[in-house]
Amino acid sequence: MPVNLPPPVAADLLPVAGVSLGVTEAGVRKPGRRDLTLIELDAGTRVAGVFTRNRFCAAPVQVCQRHLADGDIRALVINTGVANAGTGEQGMADAIATCAAVAQLLGIAPDQVLPFSTGVILEPLPVARIVAGLPAAHANTGAANWFDAAHAIMTTDTVAKARSRTVTIDGATVTLTGMSKGAGMIKPNMATMLGFVATDAAIAQPLLEALVTEAADLSFNSITVDGDTSTNDSFVVMATGKAGHAEITSADSDACRALREALIGLSVELAQAIVRDGEGATKFMTVAVEGGRDRDECRKVAYAVAHSPLVKTAFFASDPNLGRILAAIGYAGIDDLDVAGLRVWLGDGKESVLVAEHGGRAASYREEAGARIMAAAEITVRIDLARGDASATVWTCDFSYDYVKINADYRS
């Protein structure tokens, strides 16, 4: 059961001018499920992406990076079931063959296609089945198909993840619609996670690339389910430029700020959705670290807490086990951390309770107060390192019996 994650409503997912989506059942790994998605983009669409830094990055990721460098992307093809990772030279050939088939179908060049795969790794990609499925996906493309596409990219997800928002830029209504998939193996540097956002905003390519990097850092690269980073993770933003406003060419403009805010907001929502649907999740945890010397050390502490299986099992048990939180802060790798100056709160805003200071439990802390906060489905841990002005926030979920069950049974 995802934590406070209502499924998307088809009518709320706004079409984006210049973007058509089609899905089909290609039987990639199992029959009877929609497992192939085709996204077609009008000419002139600008595309930018951020990809996994895993050294075993999958063949499609390598092909995406090469094709993005050439520019002028016109289509995305996404399959589930098989990740085409750890597949060596054959995997590269398979990813390229998939692009070639899409190109032939649409009358474009193979390097105008971005391929994405998610699923089990080390298995060969069944290219023939994907190629055979493409005409059906192409035949049903439409601008209103975000709901279907969000379902077709799911793997261990229990709920589809898609949202829209609009923003007014120079008097024009600009639409952003996005979808994501992923439920485990989620961490910075992009785990088995796919995120796609399309907008009809008009924006210069270098600015789009900067925005995508920033949005990824604050969203998909700030979540973790189990600390593993995958071979296939990708976050791609497509801007068709059809909204009718003047092209955004300066970062220091109201138009850019408005688009930036909307893109980051949507990306955070899509990334948090992955954590809310984390494998076996029963709690949504926000770990907010402030008072660090730089963002990097704040992230180190936040991730040490968010990755700790002991912290995550305590949250599953609604147990305000502060000791495990403090221990995680202590081994986060800040060698000169002064634990006497550190403060830790459970909860947020008015509900927040100071739980630790002066190197131990706060004198004012009562376990009932901590237990009250831990009983909620959404819990914030706030940590003040008291040594600077930097901050960072990471989102994660708890570790439950079901996490083990899902991951022990995944391939069976």
Add this chain to the structure above:
Amino acid sequence: MPVNLPPPVAADLLPVAGVSLGVTEAGVRKPGRRDLTLIELDAGTRVAGVFTRNRFCAAPVQVCQRHLADGDIRALVINTGVANAGTGEQGMADAIATCAAVAQLLGIAPDQVLPFSTGVILEPLPVARIVAGLPAAHANTGAANWFDAAHAIMTTDTVAKARSRTVTIDGATVTLTGMSKGAGMIKPNMATMLGFVATDAAIAQPLLEALVTEAADLSFNSITVDGDTSTNDSFVVMATGKAGHAEITSADSDACRALREALIGLSVELAQAIVRDGEGATKFMTVAVEGGRDRDECRKVAYAVAHSPLVKTAFFASDPNLGRILAAIGYAGIDDLDVAGLRVWLGDGKESVLVAEHGGRAASYREEAGARIMAAAEITVRIDLARGDASATVWTCDFSYDYVKINADYRS
């Protein structure tokens, strides 16, 4: 159920001349369990230790480090139930008060006592109960009490951990007897893990310190259950010098090599016992990395594999999910790792099966072969980075339903 870990047999635990142990029920946290251990050392015993690097290191750890610097240690006092960590100034006062009470009882100075605590953290140490229990522990001290002591230092352990071995040095029979405790929260830099080894060998203090550091690196600092490092971990070696051989003063002597080999062997056995009794463990995993440029990068890769919840749940399921192993190698943090050169085997020795090479699954690999190895209770993953001559080995266990259960219920 621990993995291939027979409980110690009282008669197999050899007394060490110059070392007496006594235990009692002090009621530290719960009544009716032996939770206080006193180890008394003859004058002239040399002692060296290695301690947690967690910034929240517990009060007793800080006191141990100070007292060891002064030398001439005559007693160790160990309580379970409460870890006296995250307890601020009061925690320091409590640890010192415990030492003072032992000192008064034995007629020694307080700084000749090393205190150890393990259990829940952030709770105040019930010093009065510990002090009240000391006379009973002292009254029953004896050289043959290793079996009782190994039981009295247990917390979430399901089985006591103690072993002896002997080695001949210059014609004298030298005895080493040790015990350890810990079952979760185990990682390098010493997790909630206590290890004690006593020997009647005679060895110069600087040599003893070097041996302890080396033995800790190859044993207690090469294991992990869940990646968390605790606030209290300590590994202490005591050498009474009663065996009757000439004092070892040179590292480059047969005597030192013999003692070194015995100490490392015993430490590895005691450290592995913690993994075999890992919380919820059903499998014992050895991750052996070779062909690295230095030991540090080999350890990085080994720990990335050993910490991955996805790898650990796959091992629980006896699933040869190589993809998860390769993904973990890929995110271990070696930026210039050439995945095409890397090779991975499952199993050890004659039984070993090459599973990955050339950036993907080995052509010769058959899943039945992998499944056969994964069915065993002890599984080796061997990884050749093919870029140097360094190596490192890490031991861990799988992640099961029971891991979550134990850690979600620990305090209730």
